[in-house]
Amino acid sequence: MATYFSGSQTQDSDEVKEMYCEECDRHGDGYATAVAFCVDCEDYICVTCQRYHKRQFKTHKIQDSNSMPQDFYFEKCSTHPGQLVKFYCSECKTEACQECKDNGHVNCRDIAHLPTLASDIQKSDELINFSKNMDQLSKDIQDTEKLLDAKSEVIKKQEENVTESCTEHSNKLITTYKQHHQDLIDDFDNKMEETIARLEKERLELIQKLSVKETKFEENIRQAETDMKEEVVETNTNFKKLKFEHLNLVGNLKALTVDLEQAHKVGKNCELFIKLKLVKQMCKQIQVTTDQIQHSNIQRYKLKKSDIQPTVKSLENQTSFFSFDEVHVSAVERRLTFDLNINHEFKRIISLLVLSEHTLLALNYDRCTLVIFILEKSNAKCIKETKFKNLPCGITKVSDHKVAVTFPYERMIRLITFSEEMEVLNTTEIPGHGCCFGIAYSNNHLVVSHNESFTENINILSMSGEIVKSFDTDDNGQTLFNNPWYLTVSPDNSMIYVSDCDRHTVTCLTFDGTVKAIYKDDQLKCPLQLAVDEYGSVYVCGRDSNNVHQLSHDLTKVKILLDKNHGMYTPASIAYCQNTKRLLVGMNQSSKIKIFNVSLE
Missing domain, CATH: 3.30.160.60 (Classic Zinc Finger)
Structure with a gap:
């Protein structure tokens, strides 16, 4: 080479x-x-x-x-x-x-x-030696190339064999693995078919069992529903009988009246005499039933709803499905219709008192006076104004011609007696035991609220001014009031209602100072004078919220009775007339007293 x-x-x-x-x-x-x-x-x-x-x-x-x-x-x-x-x-x-x-x-x-x-x-x-070495290297390279070619053939064949074998083995393993999965699925399908068959059988048995229970449950609850309806109907049976009796009497009266007129026309005096006696007797009976109807209260009630979530077991074990709670008449919503306005020249009427059906008393803040209005059917007029030296605040009726008035800055209460013509006959002073504001008369005692620094309490006084009871904290020792300006008592003289214009609350407490309820609502701001009707409903003025709230006897909110839509702008004083069923509201910044007719919904 x-x-x-x-x-x-x-x-x-x-x-x-x-x-x-x-x-x-x-x-x-x-x-x-x-x-x-x-x-x-x-x-x-x-x-x-x-x-x-x-x-x-x-x-x-x-x-x-x-x-x-x-x-x-x-x-x-x-x-x-x-x-x-x-x-x-x-x-x-x-x-x-x-x-x-x-x-x-x-x-x-x-x-x-x-x-x-x-x-x-x-x-x-x-160079010569290197040339020889290169010749030998060239020969070695050629021999190595032949050897590499031979070995490459072996490697290629080996790779082909291994690749083919690997592919074959992989395919076999994949097939085996898939078959195992298919066997699991087939086994599961078999179990599922067996389970479905078993569950279908159990479902059919369950449907039959539940169907029997449902039939029994429906029979029980339908019977309870029927009993409940019968009980509801029975509740007002007496009133319905009374109404039916009244209608019969009215019908009989009409028939007798026709006979009476006929006998009078034809001049049958004997018959006329007998008919007259019968008609008079019938009129007496009608008057009696009419009075009974007018003075009878409809029993009001509502279905009692359970707060507990019913379960199948509890429903199956239930023995009583329905009951109803009696709704106290004080919790029935009142319906008001505007009657008339009393227009006067006195702004800031801070207290109102209906002394009689035709007499309204008002305390005027700006002029320190007691104003007397005579109420007619369709109008009212001021007949007298009594001037005081100092500011009056609260007023209550003691008798038909006698009232008690608080004078907080004199720390005094005056008992004022009037004549039939509403002239002042006599004035008696008794101690107020501090800055006395609100006042109410109950069972020959005066209930008075006091409001001065560190002394916000309620005193029960004898008519001579001696303190019988006094309370300013609740059972837990917490202060009851911040600014108790006004108060009133329930019709049965068992409860005291106190408004607190700082706390924006109305508190109900017994005559021994036990707190029964406290009313607080975001829509009541600065509550002032209160009034109660014969059923125990409480009416309270919200001066800063421009409304009047109706509360039940236990201070549950019934509704906002009056608001700006009814002309309420800073209402501060309120009174109720039981005889005429009228509510009177005085404004703090208006020379007007509004009168509304009150009826049950």
């Missing part, structure tokens, strides 16, 4: 270049053909540079064009692109330019001129 460096491998097209002057190239003097070589400087030089070089370096050895190294190497240095590669360092085994030699190979002892070193390379033992 021929070596890679034999003469036969030199191509005819290889370009043979002439060497140029390194001095001219180094100094930028252009291209010049080299004609000599300085052995000491190891530079190729031109004719011109040779002449100057000999003058400057007389001891340097100069070779002419025939004897200078002819193997020119024109590669540039990779580190210094402007320099030719001229040297080879045998220690570093690397080529170098002049700068590389001067700077990087200072300590190298075996660095020589590359063309000089390469001049005998063709006949050198190194």
Whole structure:
């Protein structure tokens, strides 16, 4: 095998270049053909540079064009692109330019001129031995290539066998795995079919069992419903009988009246006499039943609803499905219709009192007076004004011609007696025991609210002014009031109702000071005077909320009875007339008292 460096491998097209002057190239003097070589400087030089070089370096050895190294190497240095590669360092085994030699190979002892070193390379033992080695390496490469080809065939066959076997085994495993899953699904399907069949049977049995229970439950609850309806009907049987009896009496009266008129016309005096007696007797009976109807109260009730969530078990064990709670008549909503306005010249009426069906008393804040109004059916007029030295606040009826008035800044209560013509006959003063504001009369006692620093309480006084009872805290020792201005008592004289304009509350308490209920609502602001009707309904003015609230006897909110739509602007005083069923409301910033007719819904 021929070596890679034999003469036969030199191509005819290889370009043979002439060497140029390194001095001219180094100094930028252009291209010049080299004609000599300085052995000491190891530079190729031109004719011109040779002449100057000999003058400057007389001891340097100069070779002419025939004897200078002819193997020119024109590669540039990779580190210094402007320099030719001229040297080879045998220690570093690397080529170098002049700068590389001067700077990087200072300590190298075996660095020589590359063309000089390469001049005998063709006949050198190194090249000959290397050529032989390359021939052997070439042979080894060819043998290795054949061996690689043979081994590649083996590897290829092996890869094909393994790949084919792997694919076959993978497919087998996947098939087996899927089959296991299918077996599980089939087993589950079988169990599901069995379970469905069992559940369908159990469902049918359950439906039959529940159907029997449902029938029984429906029978029980329908019977309870029937019993409840009968009980409801029975509740008002007496009233219905009374109404039916009244209708019969009215019918009989009409028939007798016709007979009476007929006997009168034809002049049958005996018959007329008998008919007259019968009609008079019938009228008495009608009057009795009419009075009974007018004074009888309808029993009001509502179905009682359970807050407990019913279950199947509790419903099956239930023995009583329905009951009803009696609704206290005070909790029945009132219906108001406007009657008339009392127009007057007194602003800031702070308390009202219906003394009789035709007499209304009002306390005026600005003028410190007691104003007396006479109420007619369709109008009202002021007949008298009594002047006081100091501000009055609360007023209550003691008897038909006697009232009690509080004077907080005098710390006094005055008992005022009037004549039939509403002239003041007598005034008696009793101690108020502090700044007394609200006042109510009950069972020959006065109930009075007090309001001054650190003393907000309720006193029950004898008619001579002695304190019988006093309370200012509840059962837990907590303060009851902040600013109790007004109070009233229930129709049966068992409860006291107190308004607190600072706490925005109404408190219900017994005559021994036990708190029964406290009413507080976001729609009630600054409650002032209160009134109660014959059924126990409580009416309270909300001065700052511009409304009147209706509360039941236990202070449950029934409704907002009056608001701005009814002309309520800072209502401060209120009174109720039982005889005429009228509610009277006075405004804090208006010279007007509004009167409304009250009826049950």
